Amino acid sequence: MGGFFLVVAVSLAADKAPQERMTGFSAPGAKAEREVESRFKGIPSAAEARKYHRYLTAEPHPAGSERNNQLAQYVADLWKEQGWEDVTIHRYDVLVSDPREVVVEMVSPVAYRARMREDSYGEDPDTRNPNVRGGYLALSASGEVTAPVVYANSGSPEDYEVLRKQGIDVRGKIVLVRYSNPYSYRGFKALMAQRHGAAAILIYSDPAEDGYVQGKVFPEGPWGPESHIQRGAITYDFMVAGDPLTPGWASVPGAKRITTQQAVSLPNIMAAPLSWRDAKPLLENMGGPAAPKEWQGGLKISYRLGGAARVHVKVDMDTRLAPNYVVEARIRGSQFPDEWILMGNHRDAWEFGAVDPSSGTASMLEMSRALGDLKKQGMRPKRTLIVCSWDGEEIGLTGSTEWGEQFADELKKNLVAYINVDSSTSGPKFEPTAVGSLAPLVVEVSRSLMDPSGRPLYQAWKEDCRLEARSLGGKKKVSDAQMVDTRIGSGSDHTVFLNFLGRPTIGLTFEGTYGVYHSVYDGFYWMNRFGDPGYRYHILLAQAWGVIALRLANAEVLPFDFAFYAMNIRQFLEALTKGKYSRRELDLQPVLRGIAQLQKAGDVLKQAVDSRLAAGPLDPAVAGPLNQCLMAFEGNWLNPEGIPGRPWFKHMLYAARYTYAHLELPGLTEAVESGDWKTAQDQARLLENALAKNAELLRQAASKLTAQRHWVGPEQIIALKRDRPEMGRKKQS
Numbered sequence: 065m066g067g068f069f070l071v072v073a074v075s076l077a078a079d080k081a082p083q084e085r086m087t088g089f090s091a092p093g094a095k096a097e098r099e100v101e102s103r104f105k106g107i108p109s110a111a112e113a114r115k116y117h118r119y120l121t122a123e124p125h126p127a128g129s130e131r132n133n134q135l136a137q138y139v140a141d142l143w144k145e146q147g148w149e150d151v152t153i154h155r156y157d158v159l160v161s162d163p164r165e166v167v168v169e170m171v172s173p174v175a176y177r178a179r180m181r182e183d184s185y186g187e188d189p190d191t192r193n194p195n196v197r198g199g200y201l202a203l204s205a206s207g208e209v210t211a212p213v214v215y216a217n218s219g220s221p222e223d224y225e226v227l228r229k230q231g232i233d234v235r236g237k238i239v240l241v242r243y244s245n246p247y248s249y250r251g252f253k254a255l256m257a258q259r260h261g262a263a264a265i266l267i268y269s270d271p272a273e274d275g276y277v278q279g280k281v282f283p284e285g286p287w288g289p290e291s292h293i294q295r296g297a298i299t300y301d302f303m304v305a306g307d308p309l310t311p312g313w314a315s316v317p318g319a320k321r322i323t324t325q326q327a328v329s330l331p332n333i334m335a336a337p338l339s340w341r342d343a344k345p346l347l348e349n350m351g352g353p354a355a356p357k358e359w360q361g362g363l364k365i366s367y368r369l370g371g372a373a374r375v376h377v378k379v380d381m382d383t384r385l386a387p388n389y390v391v392e393a394r395i396r397g398s399q400f401p402d403e404w405i406l407m408g409n410h411r412d413a414w415e416f417g418a419v420d421p422s423s424g425t426a427s428m429l430e431m432s433r434a435l436g437d438l439k440k441q442g443m444r445p446k447r448t449l450i451v452c453s454w455d456g457e458e459i460g461l462t463g464s465t466e467w468g469e470q471f472a473d474e475l476k477k478n479l480v481a482y483i484n485v486d487s488s489t490s491g492p493k494f495e496p497t498a499v500g501s502l503a504p505l506v507v508e509v510s511r512s513l514m515d516p517s518g519r520p521l522y523q524a525w526k527e528d529c530r531l532e533a534r535s536l537g538g539k540k541k542v543s544d545a546q547m548v549d550t551r552i553g554s555g556s557d558h559t560v561f562l563n564f565l566g567r568p569t570i571g572l573t574f575e576g577t578y579g580v581y582h583s584v585y586d587g588f589y590w591m592n593r594f595g596d597p598g599y600r601y602h603i604l605l606a607q608a609w610g611v612i613a614l615r616l617a618n619a620e621v622l623p624f625d626f627a628f629y630a631m632n633i634r635q636f637l638e639a640l641t642k643g644k645y646s647r648r649e650l651d652l653q654p655v656l657r658g659i660a661q662l663q664k665a666g667d668v669l670k671q672a673v674d675s676r677l678a679a680g681p682l683d684p685a686v687a688g689p690l691n692q693c694l695m696a697f698e699g700n701w702l703n704p705e706g707i708p709g710r711p712w713f714k715h716m717l718y719a720a721r722y723t724y725a726h727l728e729l730p731g732l733t734e735a736v737e738s739g740d741w742k743t744a745q746d747q748a749r750l751l752e753n754a755l756a757k758n759a760e761l762l763r764q765a766a767s768k769l770t771a772q773r774h775w776v777g778p779e780q781i782i783a784l785k786r787d788r789p790e791m792g793r794k795k796q797s
């Protein structure tokens with residue numbers, strides 16, 4: 065169904081809708097799009113989202129489990145019912161890792177056996193579910209050791225340096241570290257312990273970070289109680305994501321596999337998580353020198369570095385190949401079926417996973433229901449929409465990575481953008497991320513959505529940004545340009561699309577006070593009591609997700625802002641160059657000039673597109689090749705060889721540190737940080753070339769608009785007449 069029919073059918077309703085600017089649309093196109101979006105936004109219902117959420121969180125559903133596989137079928141059936149097309153379940157045979165036995169017991173100076181399990185509470189009957197497992201860390205090595213314990217704070221390289229200065233060697237010992245705040249990926253802690261020769265690592269949740277020091281604990285409050293355990297994987301997926309045995313290619317049945325000895329992302333150390341209740345007896349009996357002041361946690365004891373306590377650790381993991389299932393469905397595009405907008409969320413959870421990831425799954429199922437309804441009403445998007453339910457995200461970003469690797473060639477060519485939602489809701493604070501070219505779109509869309517507080521989402525979000533800036537001692541004013549975080553780390557399913565395939569990504573989430581991450585208490589009760597009683601943010605997320613997808617799917621000119629992207633790259637470079645080296649060592653002037661050129665080309669293109677669209681709908685014969693140009697942009701940031709030392713990570717602007725923290729201009733930054741000026745110069749050269757290539761691409765794109773005269777069909781002429789007054793206003797640009 066063409067857009068024109070909609071303009072006629074709904075022009076009355078559309079007149080009342082807010083007339084915000086809509087990047088990439090002519091006035092008639094925007095009018096039609098507004099109507100499609102307003103119908104879409106009316107469909108998601110809190111009651112439906114809650115129903116899905118209850119079903120998803122009724123049982124533990126970790127990757128590779130019977131229950132999670134049933135949920136794959138459930139999602140597939142639902143998508144068929146909702147009107148989605150080409151529903152497919154993809155199977156990947158990957159490493160899964162289940163605990164047979166995990167024992168942590170102090171043998172001296174006093175005997176204490178860690179319970180490794182969480183308490184149940186009458187308020188939340190799910191906590192009594194017999195299928196809930198004890199604490200373990202996936203892909204831990206198996207083995208057994210009895211050795212002294214050393215407290216190593218958060219287990220970062222600087223922490224080991226402190227121990228070394230105290231004359232404490234961790235070789236052959238057991239290190240006890242805390243889950244740190246700000247968040248640092250537990251796999252990084254495991255790798256550090258392994259590199260320092262420790263025999264095992266225990267990671268516990270200190271109340272200073274997610275327990276009583278923060279506020280009321282479960283079931284009275286949202287923070288973690290004494291027995292809560294943060295499960296998780298320790299896979300070294302910051303080296304290479306996905307299944308460790310198929311690095312860079314898909315784990316389809318029968319695929320070639322490397323050996324576990326060859327797999328760089330497989331940990332080689334025993335690891336287990338502890339609640340603070342189980343860690344406390346160890347900490348109390350550590351002995352040895354007092355730990356530094358900054359290492360003291362929230363327990364009312366004096367934290368010491370260790371030496372006196374001996375602990376027996378036994379980990380027996382059942383690590384084997386088993387199927388993971390990715391569910392995929394489409395709504396084929398009416399005009400450009402080979403241009404894809406992809407939306408995805410992982411399905412696997414540590415236990416019930418009410419926030420992580422089932423809030424995202426519930427939002428996704430409401431979003432897909434609404435998009436399916438539009439299709440049933442004859443409103444097929446111009447471009448193809450694809451939804452995916454990923455598996456094994458919690459193990460090593462596995463399902464999305466394998467799927468991305470399997471369809472790499474098509475995705476590089478056809479994928480306009482990937483919009484990821486992991487947890488959709490743990491509170492009311494909107495925290496989106498996006499590549500620079502798509503950040504302005506997220507801000508634009510937020511103006512057309514209503515926050516449960518009764519204001520536009522844009523306003524509520526901006527107010528949060530302002531409060532945050534103030535709490536950090538910054539300026540009170542926050543500009544639109546600062547609202548979306550364009551620094552993208554790892555730790556979720558966008559990784560393969562951005563870092564391996566060079567496709568633009570957006571991540572959406574609402575956050576709040578959340579102290580039960582990866583524990584049994586991240587359940588339906590928690591969500592209804594603390595996270596999102598009423599499911600209003602689940603619905604808002606579904607709306608935001610779908611509207612962004614529809615904007616991308618229906619735009620006449622894809623709404624990328626490359627001038628903004630260039631400005632971002634300049635900020636990345638400025639952050640890097642703050643006093644770390646001198647001009648003699650590395651000349652970044654050519655890169656800065658390249659950025660300026662790119663920004664200029666982006667501005668020229670933006671003006672050409674805006675004024676062309678102000679004159680009326682764009683002929684698809686012009687728009688088609690133009691959009692192909694714009695889609696090629698992100699891929700030009702890929703270096704086929706990858707960043708030094710991590711060939712799987714190919715994006716020159718984005719990667720993640722081993723902690724999962726964002727890392728911009730990764731090749732250049734890591735070289736500068738290690739003082740390797742030769743590599744830094746090489747990386748700068750690569751960046752310079754990519755900048756020049758993309759500036760040229762944008763100049764070509766702009767010339768497609770200015771050089772060509774084209775025929776305007778009769779339906780567009782009618783549309784133009786109807787919108788003449790508005791057209792006149794827009795002409796001023």
Ligand SMILES: [Zn+2]
Pocket residue numbers: 410420421457486487
């Ligand atoms: Zn997650």
